[in-house]
Amino acid sequence: MPMSSLLEQLIDALRVLPGVGQKSAQRMAYHVLERDRAGGARLAAALASAVERVGHCVRCRDFSETEVCATCASAGRDAHQLCVVESPADRLAIEQATGYRGLYFVLQGRLSPLDGVGPRELGLDTLAARLAEGEVQELIVATNPTVEGEATAHYLAQLARQHKVRPSRLAHGVPLGGELEYVDRGTLSHAFGSRSEME
Amino acid sequence: MPMSSLLEQLIDALRVLPGVGQKSAQRMAYHVLERDRAGGARLAAALASAVERVGHCVRCRDFSETEVCATCASAGRDAHQLCVVESPADRLAIEQATGYRGLYFVLQGRLSPLDGVGPRELGLDTLAARLAEGEVQELIVATNPTVEGEATAHYLAQLARQHKVRPSRLAHGVPLGGELEYVDRGTLSHAFGSRSEME
Numbered sequence: 001m002p003m004s005s006l007l008e009q010l011i012d013a014l015r016v017l018p019g020v021g022q023k024s025a026q027r028m029a030y031h032v033l034e035r036d037r038a039g040g041a042r043l044a045a046a047l048a049s050a051v052e053r054v055g056h057c058v059r060c061r062d063f064s065e066t067e068v069c070a071t072c073a074s075a076g077r078d079a080h081q082l083c084v085v086e087s088p089a090d091r092l093a094i095e096q097a098t099g100y101r102g103l104y105f106v107l108q109g110r111l112s113p114l115d116g117v118g119p120r121e122l123g124l125d126t127l128a129a130r131l132a133e134g135e136v137q138e139l140i141v142a143t144n145p146t147v148e149g150e151a152t153a154h155y156l157a158q159l160a161r162q163h164k165v166r167p168s169r170l171a172h173g174v175p176l177g178g179e180l181e182y183v184d185r186g187t188l189s190h191a192f193g194s195r196s197e198m199e
Numbered sequence: 200m201p202m203s204s205l206l207e208q209l210i211d212a213l214r215v216l217p218g219v220g221q222k223s224a225q226r227m228a229y230h231v232l233e234r235d236r237a238g239g240a241r242l243a244a245a246l247a248s249a250v251e252r253v254g255h256c257v258r259c260r261d262f263s264e265t266e267v268c269a270t271c272a273s274a275g276r277d278a279h280q281l282c283v284v285e286s287p288a289d290r291l292a293i294e295q296a297t298g299y300r301g302l303y304f305v306l307q308g309r310l311s312p313l314d315g316v317g318p319r320e321l322g323l324d325t326l327a328a329r330l331a332e333g334e335v336q337e338l339i340v341a342t343n344p345t346v347e348g349e350a351t352a353h354y355l356a357q358l359a360r361q362h363k364v365r366p367s368r369l370a371h372g373v374p375l376g377g378e379l380e381y382v383d384r385g386t387l388s389h390a391f392g393s394r395s396e397m398e
Binding site: 005006007009010012013014016017018019024026027028029030031032033034036037039040041042043044045046047048049050051052053054063065087088089092108 | 204205206208209211212213215216217218223225226227228229230231232233235236238239240241242243244245246247248249250251252253262264286287288291307
């Protein structure tokens with residue numbers, strides 16, 4: 001193959017990124033080399049530092065380069081509310097979309113016994129210890145509405161009740177701006193069954 | 200913003216890649232940190248090396264980490280044919296799709312006077328010197344069928360004729376597997392005008 005071997009290595013390495021196949025990897029490599037070598041060097045450095053130095057917060061398990069992350073360390077957050085999410089991306093989505101001022105707990109996964117993911121892998125012992133401290137009053141369960149996410153939600157609700165903490169979950173139903181015609185049957189059926197009286 | 204700052208830097212740096220916006224950059228950063236730190240480290244290293252060490256071949260201007268690239272240095276290629284393309288990606292596409300065994304010349308752009316891209320920026324002095332050597336017999340012009348690509352093709356054909364080299368260009372027409380109904384008017388009109396007799 002008469003191609004620069006460093007270039008081949010770069011194209012190959014780019015495929016580690018999600019959604020990047022051979023063609024996109026080629027395009028990315030060529031773009032960086034042709035147009036933005038400084039940006040490429042910055043990316044290489046940022047990636048190397050992040051991979052080496054970003055760990056997990058000991059309180060909430062979210063990504064953090066310090067032992068306790070900025071959110072958990074903040075005095076401005078309400079420690080009575082704890083929102084449990086599956087991933088850092090979910091946490092970020094909630095943080096950006098809502099005015100939530102409580103704290104988070106990031107499972108970094110969901111219960112999936114067949115894949116060997118049990119309560120221990122999700123740090124639920126840490127979560128139980130946290131609930132036992134007595135400060136948390138409401139556990140907001142924000143796992144994804146998938147089969148595994150629902151099972152995880154069920155488990156979390158039981159854990160909360162064991163510690164006399166009130167579990168709550170996000171509302172499910174027709175998305176705002178959605179058209180009934182295009183909403184999937186499960187969601188529509190749920191939304192229909194959970195209808196509320198109009199004032 | 201209560202997010203790890205190394206993580207923020209990484210997300211920001213990923214946006215240097217073409218087609219990667221804020222959301223994709225987040226997804227990529229999370230994916231690498233959650234699932235594949237080894238791959239991330241490999242990408243950082245490959246990117247750093249490529250940005251620093253991949254230069255251009257002095258013969259064909261394609262990317263190369265050596266002074267003369269493997270294709271130009273190869274004894275197995277036909278030095279009588281020279282195919283001129285706009286970018287390394289175009290060169291690679293031709294190399295992968297066709298059985299072409301001649302050499303290449305990569306313009307790294309196209310004539311675009313308004314953007315300050317003239318013959319010098321495209322290395323056309325180097326190309327002229329190459330044609331003057333007398334070894335090249337056919338100059339295959341494979342610029343893109345855009346306005347600027349066509350202007351560049353016209354210029355290249357003149358250059359070839361000045362050096363008594365035969366210029367040729369890729370056939371244009373209806374793509375194989377394309378449906379006439381969906382082919383753009385310009386292409387269809389060209390293909391109609393350039394129809395050939397059936398045997």
